[in-house]
Amino acid sequence: MSRPALPFALLLLPLSISLALPTLADTDATADQNSSIELEPTYIEGSLGNALGETEGYRASHSNVATKTSMPLLETSQSVSVVTRKQMDDQGAQSVAQALRYTPGLMSSPYGATGRYDYVAMRGITDGSVDNLYLDGQKLLGDSATYSSLQVDSYFIERIDILKGPSSVLYGRSLPGGLVAMTSKKPGYDSHRQLQLSYGSHDYKQAAFDIGAPLDEGRRVNYRLVGVARDAANQVDDIKSERFALMPSLSIDFTQDTRLTLLAMLQHDPEGGYHGGLPADGTVTSRNGQRISRSFFEGDKDHEKFERHQYMLGYQLEHRFNDVVSARQNFRYLDSRVESEQVYQYGYVANTDDLDRYYTGADETLHAWSVDNQLQFEFATGELSHTLVTGLDYQRRKTKVAYYAAYNLAPINPFTGAEGAGAPVFYHQYDEARFLEQTGLYMQDLISMGNWRLSLGARQDWVDIDFDQTLGAVGDQSDDVRTDQFSGRIGLLYAFDNGLSPYASFSQSFNPNATGAYNETPSGTQITLLDPTEGEQIEVGLKFQRPGTQNLYTIALFDLTQSNLANKDSGETFYRSVGEVSSRGVELEARFKPIEPVNVLASYTWMDVEYSKDFTGAAEANNRGNTPIAVAKNMASLWADYSFTSGPLASLQLGAGARYFGKSWADAENTLRLPSHTLFDASVGYDLSQLGATGVGLRVNLNNLTDESYVAACNSLSQCYYGDERNIMATLTYDF
Template sequence: MPTPRSLTLAVSLVAAGASLTAQAQQTDQLSTLTVTGQAATKTATPFNETPQSVSVVENEEWEARGAETVQRAADYTPGVFTNQIGASNRYDYLVLRGFADGSINNTFLDGLKVMSDGGSFSSLVIDPWFLERLEVVKGPASVLYGRASPGGLVAQTSHRPAFEPGGEVRLGVGNNAQRSAAFDLTGPLDAERRLAFRLTGLTRAADTQFGPVEEERYAIAPQLTWDITDATSLTLHAYLHKDPEGGYHAGLPFEGTVVDRNGRRISNNFFEGEEAFETFERDQTMVGYEFEHRFSDALSARQRLRYTESDVELEQVYAYGWASATELNRYFSGGEESLDALTVDNQLEARLATGGVDHTLLLGLDYQQRDNEVLWTSGMFPPIDAFDPRYGAEPSMMFPEVRQHRELEQTGLYLQDQLAFGNWRANLGLRHDWVDITNTDPVSGAESVLDDTQVSGRAGLLYAFDNGLAPYATYSTSFSPNSTTDQNGDLLAPTEGEQVELGLKYQPPGTRDRYNLALFDITQENVSSKLPNENFHRATGEIQSRGVELEAHSQLTEALSVQAAYSYTDVTLEKTGDANQGNHDNQVPRHQLAAWGNYAFQSGALAGLDAGLGVRYHADIHADDANSERVPDYTLVDATLGYDLERLGLDGMTARLNVSNLLDEEYVASCYDLNFCYFGAERSVKATVSYAF
């Protein structure tokens, strides 16, 4: 099925005063020439006119690679480490420019924050089957979005209803009992083509490489777009998602996984838990709308609103250190959480000229609210032999339960001016936030409170040469609330980040090819730190991340496309107050290299066949903040084969085979510290058959 782009890009690229059908025609023409990174500016800004590094990943790219999570979709993106927790698919862990703080909470969907709770198990995910593209914005983006990591954010764009009928059905099977079925239907509902619908659904399940642990997912997204007038449109949308089984999420000691434990290694299929106490169930529901109105060719308004509900239940027995020569200590963690959240973003966009300068002004007011009721339990389990496991144990001790009511409110007012004068492009932005966070113990009434205001900004300058070259420089800031408390039990002041970035972009005129070089220097202050002899935290830490990123996307010939990415990321613990000061941060590869090529045969006996091959290399990963050990470098190979079955008389049908970790490399992906190291995913083989109409 052709990718419906009419509503996804129409607001960005064409005047909203035109009908949506006319928009679709014009957008399809422009999209062959222009790649936008709209998440970096919240306006229609071409790739080579945005003074900030943004990587755009289209759904065609990750579907060709067989990616079934957002973190796997970003595998070939520079500046992003996607293997922080190895083979786990429970959350979308994305370490951006070396910053793992809140990495699973810097995700946005259709311009609104996915309202997870970073201090709990309530982190939400979106299945990539429902997405049109990803935009990875590198560096601070608080000026438009409020609280966020200085490393950047991941903006996800949903498929939206199209006014041309179409659909796709897909079935898949693979090793580890993988099985899936998905559909995607869209089209008009009336003869005048003022109403359009989209209904997208998915079911997926699989065993994992870790004993009895399984993954299972069901999701459906109904949508309705109403083109009320030629200048006004409304889209109603919902996303209902259930994970009855959340897969594996645990780590094992460095000794025994990376190096021998008394001459022996733990198998990368080892399960240290108990099947009767292994549960992760997540239900999440999102409902909302997008409303757009154009008052004139120079003035338009948008409002986006989403309400979210999520329930999570967790039981897990996990290992923590060695108890003997062969046995691991084991502990229990449990949780029941219920999250409610509301997000809304109001925007007024105006285009005007003053003298010889064109302005695109964006005035916005957004609001985020989140309540999460949590019940956490913990305890101890008898040890388990890592080399000869015996299961069926019961808890040996349970600790008192913990209850919390976790509340957050954030209101942000922002103003952005994008200036164009000649070949010069400038971006100036300023934002003021009011943030209130309260964590309450409903039994004792004890509270941890943060009542703060923050100012964020960005200033960028770019020169767009006529030949497609565009050097740029930018300065931006960020903030992110801490979840830890000081000696008085109060939440620490938010961390603050600032970045200086220099870069060079290149997009040959008339093509979608794009190349990017970025050099960055990020400093994060007020990082939560804790001395060994203290039971509270201080906002005194400082982290610095410096590096370089290179990215290339090129259609070399009609048949051959390639993409390549390289990242050098040097993250140091500038201030810690302990012996780790001056060391390199762990779980950050200093070197990452990725390349993917795809060849589509155009004629001859192989016409209709396409083949892709990719390589991912990760090197120089410290296993702990003390820098006493390192994770061995590893290289992963991915491959795909696809065939258009129309060549066999089956119109609309295609078949694809995807293999990730083709060579079945056994490796440790990273270590949180020397007690928690994470095995990487073993080889995965999956075949799919699709019918598009």
């Protein structure tokens, strides 16, 4: 199939660099003048300054996730939560998903105790993918319809900004529940070195390091190198996870107006950990008076494999022309290779306690790259102050997959572990090639007049998706969809002088259906791609930050709809874009220090989520009015820590938290409820400098203290997922 010519977004790549070249050419001429100036870490402000603002403990002052430019959280007319590095360290987060456990409005464990991907379901909206993850402002271009979804180690992350609600106006295709924006550790202007060793439950062993320093006396060239090596077993028998990863980066300040940051990540996961499920009968409920153990492995250790190689290369180029105009360009290329095998269960063999088992295998390659070009203008028109951001971005992704299957696998008894008779026959199932290309043109104007803050945004996207399948059971298939999509956003906020900021906003999103639907036609079975899903949200809220503090209290009420979900209409045998989910709710969040040695995080979420338009099969199976899986009406969390600053306990830090997840449904038909569960966590930290070991700190984290046995979620009655059992982790850190 012929490809369209690459869009003119690519032409901006050399253009943006050439714009900076006249400035770079003057570097030598100005070097002598500047060589005697001692540069401070925050000497470059504006577009080249710290767009993320300051963080103190668990609290952040600014974020750029909602506007792509630095904006105080108090003046952002959309719900944004920030997880800082200190919070991740204190709570012992071993993954990005774990780092989000105390964030309102989301569930970060819809697949239970798996650590292979960072699943996040936001505001009751999820498609079972990890398509809402971003790194350094750009989408992680994995393929959610395959196993080639990427993961970034949590040790590489400086902070995580969570933007709630539709966000396509700045980011293009995205899920309407929101997005998770990770910021990687980058070079600073001061030297630092950190070594870290961890050991915990299930023989978890990790060694990590984080070093960085200037490479010249003027601190114009700075580097950072972060690395992780990990080996661990699992609460499930015969399962391991391994990781070896490096993240090098280099920043160059050519002048006070031009900065280039080079970024890379190399990661090899020889073992991907557990990623299976068990039937509801035996986990959620007992089967013949028995429960399946959390350690039971339903697969086959001789055919259990998940080996992932991924690397990323990119840069961030920033240039300020004058006090009015600045430019930014972010570029990333990524490559992923995955080899996987898995034997999995799919319900009981009739009239027995044996689980029927199937096999899937895949060899996958993914190549993708993206570029985001931005121009920012800061100016005034009368009494109105404007920050105008215009952008042109481009994404391109290609995935090739060879799928394998098997039949005649031996069943297994989950209560005794005994296997039945079977002689599996393996075969090459089919090959698939998938291509996605997106070009987006966007504009956003942030307008200030006195205490008023108005944000206006508009975007036009052009998306091309191609799908080719060969050697399949229904013959060779192909389809392509080209979509033109408009997205908009408007927000209004009033910042009272006393720290109160009421706001209201409307936003839209879209996300292409990249998977094929099997349709029965008079000429036979055809695989076609469906229309993109679309999202719309109205949000009103109130934020409060007492002047002179960073304590932030927020309440947000939202009404969100996702339409064009793929489903079968009543009486039909083929898929159409007929489904719709409506999500309404309220989120409350508080991040504050009641007294200086104490940090407190508190949140509560109430959601009413239902299929507002949905048909599945026969009329009696109509799911309209039902609640989707992995959605609880009530969620709450509380975390507090206390640091002793004097006396015999000086340098001791104690933390404790609780996470509540209310009742949810195990299936879309709402025939079986999952009970609610409450999990308790704790941490103890001590700075060994008090004992003469300068720079050495020890922390012990305990999760699920009461060893609550619970099913985190199900995606059907045949696939349910146990949550993490009680685990303990000790971490020794040496900063020097």
